[in-house]
Amino acid sequence: MRHPFGGGAHRRLRRVFEQMAALMSLKEDRAEDSAARKISSMRIVRITAPGDRVVCTRCEVADKTFTRMRGLLGRRGLEAGAGMLIDQSPSVMTFFMRFPIDVVFLDRDKAIVGISHSLRPWRLAGARRAVAALELPAGTAAALGLAVGDRLEFTPAEPGRSPS
Numbered sequence: 001m002r003h004p005f006g007g008g009a010h011r012r013l014r015r016v017f018e019q020m021a022a023l024m025s026l027k028e029d030r031a032e033d034s035a036a037r038k039i040s041s042m043r044i045v046r047i048t049a050p051g052d053r054v055v056c057t058r059c060e061v062a063d064k065t066f067t068r069m070r071g072l073l074g075r076r077g078l079e080a081g082a083g084m085l086i087d088q089s090p091s092v093m094t095f096f097m098r099f100p101i102d103v104v105f106l107d108r109d110k111a112i113v114g115i116s117h118s119l120r121p122w123r124l125a126g127a128r129r130a131v132a133a134l135e136l137p138a139g140t141a142a143a144l145g146l147a148v149g150d151r152l153e154f155t156p157a158e159p160g161r162s163p164s
Contacts (some may be wrong), residue, residue, distance in 0.1 A: 044157040045085070047134070053144050055104075056083035056136060059158055063087040071135070072097060078137040085154075086133045091126030093120055100138040104146060105130035111151045115141050 004034025043063070047056040058081060062068045069087050072078070077099045086092065092103050098121060105114040105127035118138040134152075 023051050025158055031094065046153045046157045047083070047085075048153045048155075049144060049146060049150050054081075055144060055146070055152060056134070057081040059083040059085050059134070059154075061085045061087065072101070075099075078135070080137060080140075083134060083136045083140075085095040086135065088131065089133045092119075092133045092135065093124045094121045097121040099109065102136040103139040104134040104136065104141055104152075106132045106134060106152065109151065110154065112146060115146060119140055132159070 011161055043061040045056075045059050046054070047059050049055050060083070062071060062084055068089060071086060071092070072084055073096055076096075078084075078101065090105070094101065099122045101127050102117045103116040103119050104112055104114075107113045107129050108131050113129045116125035120124050
């Protein structure tokens with residue numbers, strides 16, 4: 001039986017996605033400069049877990065529609081100690097991303113309700129009762145021993161402090 005959209009529909013769809021990714025990468029160099037300006041105006045927080053474990057020393061808070069949609073697109077990776085908190089986001093998608101990430105899903109009380117370890121590009125992830133997603137460098141959640149039920153604390157990041 002033939003596919004209802006023709007035999008090559010999935011190949012055509014893949015080609016469209018590849019072309020979109022190529023267009024985004026052409027604009028990437030220019031976008032990185034403007035993204036850096038936008039990020040500098042974003043709120044930055046420091047995140048810790050129980051036992052004074054530092055989860056993220058420099059976490060960008062994406063709480064506006066555009067910053068939530070943009071997320072980590074156009075970046076080549078996340079430095080150790082860096083991350084992005086996407087508020088009002090019970091799920092994430094890694095379409096067009098170039099690197100894997102850990103995603104920690106949080107409820108209203110900032111308690112962990114789910115963790116996706118090393119989520120690769122072109123994937124979806126979410127968690128029940130999640131209202132925010134914390135995106136971290138791949139391997140961070142396991143290295144810190146983060147677990148469902150841990151309650152994270154957010155404090156303003158010290159100005160001029162770099163991730164370490």
